[in-house]
Amino acid sequence: MEVYNTLTRQKEKLEPGQPGRVSMYVCGPTTYNYIHLGNARPLVVFDTVRRYLLYKGYKVTYIQNFTDVDDKIIKRAGEEGEEPLDLAQRYINEYFTDADALHVMRADKHPKVSEHITEIIELIQKLIADGYAYNVDGDVFFEVRKFPGYGKLSGRSLDEMQAGARVEVNEIKRDPMDFALWKKAKPGEPSWPSPWGDGRPGWHIECSAMALKYLGSGFDIHGGGYDLIFPHHENEIAQSEAAAKKPFARYWMHNGFITVNKEKMSKSLGNFFLVREILDKFPGEVVRFYLLSTHYRSPLDFDDEKLAASQRGLERLKNSYARLSEALAGTGADDGAAGEEERQFALKLDQLKESFEAAMDDDFNTALAIAVWFDLAKEINVYLNKFSPGGPGASPELLKQAEKLFAVFNRVLGVFKEDPSTGRVVLNENEDSGNNDLVDKLIELIVDIRQQARKKKDWDTADAIRDGLKELGITLQDTPQGVKWKK
Template sequence: MQVYNTLTRAKEEFVPRDKGQVSMYVCGPTTYNFIHLGNARPLVFFDTARRYFIYKGYKVNYVQNFTDVDDKIINRAHEEKTDPLELAEKYVREYFVDADALNVLRADTHPKVSEHITEIIDLIKKIQQQGHAYAVDGDVYFAVRSFAGYGKLSGRTLEDMQAGARVEVDPRKKDPMDFALWKAAKPGEPSWDSPWGAGRPGWHIECSAMAEKYLGNGFDIHGGGFDLIFPHHENEIAQSEAACQKPFARYWMHNGFITVNQEKMSKSLGNFFLVREILDKFPADVVRWYLLSTHYRSPLDFDDEKLVMAGKGLERIKTAIRLLYEVMDLPINEGIDTQAEDVIEKIQTHKLEFEKAMDDDFNTALAISVFFELAKDINIYLSKLNGKLTPEAKEFLDQAHALVKEFNSVLGILKEDKMTGRLILEGNQTDDTLTEGLIQLIIKIRRDARAKKDWATADAIRDGLKGLGIVLEDTPQGVRWKKQG
């Protein structure tokens, strides 16, 4: 497998830290609003990369965080006259509604900043002990010029960065480019006790601390959007490697921007689209198909017409699968199908082509074109059967179906019926999304009851869900649920 590494600006052979295992950390959203299309692209792409590693036989440890302590959250909470952590928790729940609709697998761990303050403080102390940070009036800053490798990810010098950056002028800083590791408490903001006084973490230190806790240093892949290269990921490298004196992550992967009429999507331009709004107009499987139809490192231009075209393309795949199922349900007739062996051999070449595409830096666009070729061959073969299912034809259909499911297991477009093993072609998203939303609502009601020490109600909710086959698990990362058995 070849992976493009932003750090080296080249494709490299993927060699994991631990044989047979892949460790991945992907930056998640700052939870102050519903996720937008720019959030959805890395969400879907890195989910697909994870799926492909699983397909290749790797055991994957996938971590995706939530930034639930941040200036944007605090500002939004003040506007809405609510508690910042409650606001953040609300949008964590809303995130899962959209992510589940897009068929994104849950991460192995979804850490939140607010639950990792101890680890963050410990990492800042390490950085300070190594001589790379200094405290001023309750704030702690990273001394950028003390770290010799600063700029190696973005490929820019400090002088270039300073000239092009909008840096807040603070006379207390030793250098304008120094960035905050810890911010002194201000009225109306969440804060925690620390060696430097009450305060809260800076943005960049959060991911460094959580990645180190769950994956250790030198983990395999750190992912995110292209806009995170600088300053977020550049600063992560600096502070982590300054603290531990060893490489932080082996491969840095970044997806390209979403553009609208060739301009970067942004709030200031008014071309900003929430996933929730898009899902009101287009099926979620079409949105995912569209997001994967362009190579992840290329810009992806958005408009409704492109989603309409994506929907037509996906329907071609669904039609082939639908016809496949219709014929698979026919009774087997006696007879010999001499073309089946040749066609089986031909469609197996698609498996090699699909893997070749994905092995080349996760080329989902090319992999989708292979999926189209498979659908085309299925349609051609079915048209020659004339409604007769011979034993040879049954073997072809079984192999074709297995290959369709393999491709889909990587691309994650369609959900699978666990009872029949078949892909769900209609009404693909609604039921699971509704179920998740309802259970999360019940979990919130139970959490509120526990906060009020109403143990009877909390226990009744837990026991009632258990009676319905839903088990709640109270973990350090929050309440999780699973179906019993």
């Protein structure tokens, strides 16, 4: 398995620090609003990385934080007349609603900044003691020129970064590029006592303290969006390695931007889309499928039509799986004598499994893995098309093998939910079971009315019912055994 490491700017063989175990830290959202699609991409990407590592047999420790102490939270809380930590917790709760809709598994630990002030203060004290940080009347800064490796993640020298960066004007800093580790308390802002006076932590030190607490130095994968490379992750490396005197993380993974009309999605441009709003139009499974349809390091352009295309693609997978399930339910013990068709199908299934793993082993290429999933759906349909009603049946064992492979692909990509008791894929998850039963009964009633029209040779009414149902996504099939329908 190869991973593109931002630190070395090349693909590298994944070799965890502990054989059979992978430790991951992924930067979570700053919780002052509902998450937008740009926030959702790393959540889905690194959830999928985790899923595939689990599939490959690794034991994965997955940490994803919440930044619940930040300037943006304080500003938003002031606008809404709410305590900052209360507002942050409210949006943490809302985060889980959206993450659950996108089938993002809960992390092993979701640390919050507000619960790790002690660890943050201890890390800052260490940096001051070792000469990497300094206190100016209650504000503490990291002195970047004291750390010789600064810039190794972004690949730029300190002077280049200073020339191209928007650096906050602060005359008390020794160097414009020095960054805050601890901010002196201001009236009306949340603060905690420290050796330098009341205050709160800077953004970058928060992630270092939490990652080091739960994973220690030298953990395997640190993930986040491309926009975090500088300054956030660059600063994390500097302060963490200055304190620990050894590498912070072994592999750095960054997903590409989401763009709108080729422009980066951002709040400053006003072109960001909240996941909550998108979920009003499309199911979570469609949004997740769309986010995985492009390789994670590539930019992903957003518009409703691309989501609609993803929805159509999912329907193809659903229809194939539904057909497979129906065929399995109809097979008998005497079905499926071994023949050339069976040997070819069995060979195809083995090849598809290998192709899927090859795609994911190559830096988690979900776009190619999805293409293999469509190939599986096609091969299932081709195989089932070879059997006619009343003739020899399909092999139950091969159908079970195909169903299991479909479920494996889904478990890795996390698109559909699965039944935890059987491992089988669950389609139409968003339909309430009671409503689902009602819909089924209504369709049966409409089908019966159509059959009565056919008996009366009222072909216009029968055709109108069939066409109307088709427009609603319900197809009818007239067979010698009666009418069959499916969504």
